[in-house]
Amino acid sequence: xxxxxxxxxxxxxxxxxxxxxxxxxxxxxxxxxxxxxxxxxxxxxxxxxxxxxxxxxxxxxxxxxxxxxxxxxxxxxxxxxxxxxxxxxxxxxxxxxxxxxxxxxxxxxxxxxxxxxxxxxxxxxxxxxxxxxxxxxxxxxxxxxxxxxxxxxxxxxxxxxxxxxxxxxxxxxxxxxxxxxxxxxxxxxxxxxxxxxxxxxxxxxxxxxxxxxxxxxxxxxxxxxxxxxxxxxxxxxxxxxxxxxxxxxxxxxxxxxxxxxxxxxxxxxxxxxxxxxxxxxxxxxxxxxxxxxxxxxxxxxxxxxxxxxxxxxxxxxxxxxxxxxxxxxxxxxxxxxxxxxxxxxxxxxxxxxxxxxxxxxxxxxxxxxxxxxxxxxxxxxxxxxxxxxxxxxxxxxxxxxxxxxxxxxxxxxxxxxxxxxxxxxxxxxxxxxxxx
Amino acid sequence: xxxxxxxxxxxxxxxxxxxxxxxxxxxxxxxxxxxxxxxxxxxxxxxxxxxxxxxxxxxxxxxxxxxxxxxxxxxxxxxxxxxxxxxxxxxxxxxxxxxxxxxxxxxxxxxxxxxxxxxxxxxxxxxxxxxxxxxxxxxxxxxxxxxxxxxxxxxxxxxxxxxxxxxxxxxxxxxxxxxxxxxxxxxxxxxxxxxxxxxxxxxxxxxxxxxxxxxxxxxxxxxxxxxxxxxxxxxxxxxxxxxxxxxxxxxxxxxxxxxxxxxxxxxxxxxxxxxxxxxxxxxxxxxxxxxxxxxxxxxxxxxxxxxxxxxxxxxxxxxxxxxxxxxxxxxxxxxxxxxxxxxxxxxxxxxxxxxxxxxxxxxxxxxxxxxxxxxxxxxxxxxxxxxxxxxxxxxxxxxxxxxxxxxxxxxxxxxxxxxxxxxxxxxxxxxxxxxx
Numbered sequence: 001x002x003x004x005x006x007x008x009x010x011x012x013x014x015x016x017x018x019x020x021x022x023x024x025x026x027x028x029x030x031x032x033x034x035x036x037x038x039x040x041x042x043x044x045x046x047x048x049x050x051x052x053x054x055x056x057x058x059x060x061x062x063x064x065x066x067x068x069x070x071x072x073x074x075x076x077x078x079x080x081x082x083x084x085x086x087x088x089x090x091x092x093x094x095x096x097x098x099x100x101x102x103x104x105x106x107x108x109x110x111x112x113x114x115x116x117x118x119x120x121x122x123x124x125x126x127x128x129x130x131x132x133x134x135x136x137x138x139x140x141x142x143x144x145x146x147x148x149x150x151x152x153x154x155x156x157x158x159x160x161x162x163x164x165x166x167x168x169x170x171x172x173x174x175x176x177x178x179x180x181x182x183x184x185x186x187x188x189x190x191x192x193x194x195x196x197x198x199x200x201x202x203x204x205x206x207x208x209x210x211x212x213x214x215x216x217x218x219x220x221x222x223x224x225x226x227x228x229x230x231x232x233x234x235x236x237x238x239x240x241x242x243x244x245x246x247x248x249x250x251x252x253x254x255x256x257x258x259x260x261x262x263x264x265x266x267x268x269x270x271x272x273x274x275x276x277x278x279x280x281x282x283x284x285x286x287x288x289x290x291x292x293x294x295x296x297x298x299x300x301x302x303x304x305x306x307x308x309x310x311x312x313x314x315x316x317x318x319x320x321x322x323x324x325x326x327x328x329x330x331x332x333x334x335x336x337x338x339x340x341x342x343x344x345x346x347x348x349x350x351x352x353x354x355x356x357x358x359x360x361x362x363x364x365x366x367x368x369x370x371x372x373x374x375x376x377x378x379x380x381x382x383x384x385x386x387x388x389x390x391x392x393x394x395x396x397x398x399x400x401x402x403x404x405x406x407x408x409x410x411x412x413x414x415x416x417x418x419x420x421x422x423x424x425x426x427x428x429x430x431x432x433x434x435x436x
Numbered sequence: 437x438x439x440x441x442x443x444x445x446x447x448x449x450x451x452x453x454x455x456x457x458x459x460x461x462x463x464x465x466x467x468x469x470x471x472x473x474x475x476x477x478x479x480x481x482x483x484x485x486x487x488x489x490x491x492x493x494x495x496x497x498x499x500x501x502x503x504x505x506x507x508x509x510x511x512x513x514x515x516x517x518x519x520x521x522x523x524x525x526x527x528x529x530x531x532x533x534x535x536x537x538x539x540x541x542x543x544x545x546x547x548x549x550x551x552x553x554x555x556x557x558x559x560x561x562x563x564x565x566x567x568x569x570x571x572x573x574x575x576x577x578x579x580x581x582x583x584x585x586x587x588x589x590x591x592x593x594x595x596x597x598x599x600x601x602x603x604x605x606x607x608x609x610x611x612x613x614x615x616x617x618x619x620x621x622x623x624x625x626x627x628x629x630x631x632x633x634x635x636x637x638x639x640x641x642x643x644x645x646x647x648x649x650x651x652x653x654x655x656x657x658x659x660x661x662x663x664x665x666x667x668x669x670x671x672x673x674x675x676x677x678x679x680x681x682x683x684x685x686x687x688x689x690x691x692x693x694x695x696x697x698x699x700x701x702x703x704x705x706x707x708x709x710x711x712x713x714x715x716x717x718x719x720x721x722x723x724x725x726x727x728x729x730x731x732x733x734x735x736x737x738x739x740x741x742x743x744x745x746x747x748x749x750x751x752x753x754x755x756x757x758x759x760x761x762x763x764x765x766x767x768x769x770x771x772x773x774x775x776x777x778x779x780x781x782x783x784x785x786x787x788x789x790x791x792x793x794x795x796x797x798x799x800x801x802x803x804x805x806x807x808x809x810x811x812x813x814x815x816x817x818x819x820x821x822x823x824x825x826x827x828x829x830x831x832x833x834x835x836x837x838x839x840x841x842x843x844x845x846x847x848x849x850x851x852x853x854x855x856x857x858x859x860x861x862x863x864x865x866x867x868x869x870x871x872x
């Protein structure tokens with residue numbers, strides 16, 4: 001028996017012809033912070049500042065490719081490690097760069113930290129070639145990408161601030177409908193995602209129903225982030241079978257999700273069962289969900305996310321896209337990816353309406369019209385940085401004391417008994433936030 | 437509950453800037469035939485002529501992209517249907533073209549028929565951009581790709597011909613070693629694949645052992661195409677545990693392969709469990725094999741094969757590449773793909789040494805040196821057609837009476853009791869061909 005070959009040593013072979021010199025010259029990584037409303041989820045409450053990492057990749061001919069990742073000191077440090085390891089590679093050498101990242105950090109950590117570099121490499125390579133990023137992902141099958149309006153329960157304002165923020169309190173069905181109306185008026189969304197896992201289950205059920213009644217033609221999905229017990233999820237699924245488009249991660253774990261899916265008619269979606277790249281395999285094979293929410297930030301970039309999308313289609317599993325608080329570079333990347341995928345496509349999630357006032361891209365925030373984002377014309381991702389806004393966001397990061405996101409600690413300041421245990425809530429006794 | 441969206445209507449959005457006019461102008465499909473030695477396998481014997489389909493895709497600016505597929509009237513007809521349906525698409529619109537193919541034929545048939553068009557689109561798009569096909573697949577991680585020497589048992593010559601062909605009879609261990617020596621001398625192969633499923637198991641075991649003894653440093657793999665019973669496969673695996681690199685498709689079906697893998701130390705490889713794109717999911721998830729042999733001709737092209745390669749790596753499953761009788765366009769495509777994949781990479785299979793004298797590419801057959809093929813410098817695939825050779829091969833097709841491959845019928849002309857039943861052979865009573 002012979003050991004299998006190791007990964008072959010990397011090539012530094014140049015691109016042919018006049019493109020031989022197009023390599024990564026340097027990568028600049030900028031941690032930033034931007035104001036975020038006190039949005040509620042099963043893990044707690046969004047803090048006053050959200051963190052992101054902005055990657056600028058400069059090629060030898062001066063092209064700048066952009067990438068955007070989650071924030072936090074650990075991830076930023078990992079991105080910086082990878083940035084060092086990929087310098088001087090051809091800008092096309094995405095796979096080699098990813099292999100170097102995996103060699104440094106192991107594949108799972110590497111995927112999260114490499115993703116913004118992969119996006120920046122594709123952005124730079126596509127610019128260099130004079131095409132769009134989507135053209136490197138198999139080409140566009142649609143010109144506009146549809147997003148859902150992301151409804152959150154939220155506090156009236158942040159804990160240390162006086163009075164309500166611009167959105168005000170959202171804890172009742174009436175307030176939820178008001179929020180949906182505002183988002184519909186501003187952005188034209190025609191489908192809704194309700195982030196649950198916050199209030200007593202009966203109140204969230206009433207919220208979903210109220211939104212559906214207010215917008216009877218618009219699909220509504222619910223996502224309690226695995227807060228519900230299997231029994232509670234079954235009960236909700238039966239109650240809302242004619243109301244919700246799907247339930248996302250209602251309960252915890254492959255077994256419970258499979259059991260739920262077998263027992264109810266409502267489609268079941270997941271992001272949490274299949275976050276990592278390899279974690280998609282058992283979910284797709286067992287068809288443990290009807291819909292998978294892809295996240296290129298987690299699986300190692302746009303190419304790997306597109307690969308998973310092709311497998312979702314082959315397994316006849318629907319597709320949507322997961323979102324964290326993000327800015328315009330990520331929205332552009334998500335739009336290129338979503339424009340490239342085929343199969344049973346659902347509208348995609350985005351936090352963008354909550355954060356776009358503090359974007360760092362030039363020319364103002366990305367427009368959302370009729371709930372859709374136009375595929376940028378390119379070349380590359382089709383977005384560029386506003387350096388003043390980037391400097392401002394970086395300064396905001398430096399002068400803050402937030403270095404890792406901690407929704408739970410923030411929630412405990414108001415609800416000391418906050419308990420983040422997943423898969424725990426029964427119908428009778430549930431909710432970490434009271435609605436009044 | 438809401439129905440999921442259908443596949444969005446196709447965009448015919450142009451590439452940006454000066455590339456707006458780069459579209460598919462026409463696709464010319466040429467069925468060809470070329471002489472093939474009487475190589476033996478579990479399905480019978482290779483007929484005197486092997487069939488392939490050559491795709492020439494011309495873009496609006498006159499670039500020619502090439503693709504190569506299996507032959508046969510049914511497949512050729514399906515490729516022609518797809519060719520009609522993708523005309524005028526941007527040459528970058530691989531996913532849209534594949535979706536149209538699936539709409540016409542259903543996904544499984546579409547994948548086989550679309551593959552040569554996908555390769556031709558990537559070839560043309562890469563030429564248009566001035567890069568190599570591998571650069572559209574995530575970039576090269578190696579400059580040369582290693583292939584194994586493909587050892588076949590064979591008849592002395594074809595049934596209607598007098599005397600031996602240039603290779604002569606290969607049915608004994610001594611003849612097998614002579615064949616390996618010839619292939620080593622000509623091409624420098626440093627690993628072997630033995631196609632089994634032909635002779636009594638004990639003789640094939642002796643053959644593998646003889647090759648290993650003659651070339652003690654070179655890995656040897658065996659592939660009886662699911663001819664062996666589970667018990668026979670267990671026995672062979674134990675007997676050859678220090679001899680073979682892996683056993684490919686020793687027995688039939690996911691259950692038997694999983695049971696075998698659990699019972700023996702020898703790595704188990706498969707092509708037949710995971711031929712179709714979606715069939716890879718259960719194999720990767722259950723880790724039903726240690727090595728998967730990808731085939732871009734079957735899974736719908738190079739992009740889909742590269743997606744599967746990434747998943748194999750994530751599942752820590754080794755990679756090799758499957759081959760049928762093929763010519764230089766397919767060899768170039770396989771080389772670009774194999775240059776792009778990471779993970780536990782094994783040498784790849786190729787029939788090319790058996791067929792390269794009748795290739796249709798310009799400049800003579802692709803060189804195999806030290807068992808390796810250099811990644812073509814591009815642009816595109818890096819191969820072009822010799823139109824005289826193509827015309828000759830097409831004429832050979834037209835004047836022959838072979839329209840679908842039928843190894844079994846050909847075998848029955850010599851061995852009337854030939855029985856193609858898979859998974860049937862015990863150690864004691866096996867082999868459809870006698871060795872003498």
